[in-house]
Amino acid sequence: MRTALTDLVGVRHPVVQTGMGWVAGPRLVTATAEAGGLGILASATMTFDELSRAIDEVRGRTDRPFGVNLRADAADASDRVDLLIAKGVRVASFALAPKQEFVQRLKAAGSVVIPSIGAAKHARKVADWGADAVIVQGGEGGGHTGGVATTLLLPSVLDAVDIPVIAAGGFFDGRGLAAALAYGAAGVAMGTRFLLTQESTVPDDVKQQYLQRDLNGTVVTTRVDGMPHRVLRTDLVEHLESSSRAVGLYHAVRNAGRFKKLSGLTWRDMIREGLATKHGKEQTWAQMVMAANTPMLLRAGLVEGNTDAGVLASGQVVGMLADVPTCRELIDSIVSEAEAIVAKLPSLL
Template sequence: TGSVPTSLLLPQVVDAVGADIPVVGAGGFHSGAGLVAALAYGADGIAMGTRFLLTAESRVPDAIKGDYTKATVFDTVVTTALDGAPQRVIRTDLIDQLEGSSIVTRLPKAAMKALAFAKLTGTSPKELWSEGMAMRESQDLTWSQLAMAANAPMLIKAALVDGDASVGVLPTGQVAGVIDEVPTVAEVVDEIVADARATLARLAP
């Protein structure tokens, strides 16, 4: 999650990479009108994370889907409290607690989550350390960011897999605030195609 909106970033990327490299717009897309806008910016298509997360086929627990559909556009926040990198999530009591705690308080919990992450993925502590050092060097992470790197996936798993938002986080796009239903994937695609055609017809009658 960066500070430059998609509407400004997308055309810059298209101009930078040239016509031979396909560009897919991501961030804030959920409708056919958005698809048309992305095409107008020069993109070849769009990616929709939050929209497809909130579909009938998504394996996210129904109660968690409900937390998403109840959110407004003002209920998301960009935080660095998970692992040091900016991420947009739905604001919950846990996010407020993490935001209000010091790095000294968060580090021991992050270390425990790192061990849990290693167990979950079948990675040995030695392998986890080697991968962490490589990530620190390639991404120029601080030691505190490195120590918290396994925090985010475990907190995300707690909510999106285990279904407990009280101990997990809900990663999201701000677009969650305008999504209030959970259709099938086919219905999403059909609606986007129909909306895109209607938008094009309205723009060029």
């Protein structure tokens, strides 16, 4: 299935596995790439050296294109951009709008730049900077998300820019891919669906917790890090929702210290990143501290399998999922189903 995305990146299928923190490591990215999709490494939860090793590991397992997701506000973001250029990573993805200089440096080196955006005005901005494509996630998506549904956000972005647009938020099968293509998108990006694959390193018992959820099994909360965050409904999340902000701040400070030790960042680096997060936003200092808390809460659930102390990011699509296929089985089924649907459409005219 050939689209503007497959031509741009050099993959066989217009299916993207998003850069989920603690989930999108070398094993999942390699499996996605080998299955013909675009796998994206999540670097936000890696140290600089861990990212370098992860890129080398993927490169050693596959010769197919893959990407790396960067946090534009990270203290060492510029160094990570240089690392991607030095290692010849095909795609640079950004969780937040990148700096213009990052886009220009990456493009000058031959990389494809694909930021994730949540509004048409942001899409126009990065397109003016030279971004090659954008991923647009509607409110159904997991993790940090907005309030506008994909069915409205996607066409608004398609009307705003002339570069390829990849649709995210609520996609899991060939029907979704066919629908996205009909809107005018160049492909789909999925997180939760790839989290629930055999190559995902999320513990099996945690995957089973995902599979037990229905369409009402997620909630958008601001009590994790002060920003809207779609996660599974768990006892911990219910506790955070009902507890006072003082209690939440206490746990946030404690977990921020744990993340400092794990990541190797200094308090100065963490404060600098917090200031970058706060810049231009109506965000309190308490929320800034809570943002540093998030990686540890996600790690506890997605890596350690401790759902009593961890948070499980998830899209609403979790309520439609009932199996844990391999990445190849997943992508093959999505593409074959989409092709069959597209083939039937002319009979409607």
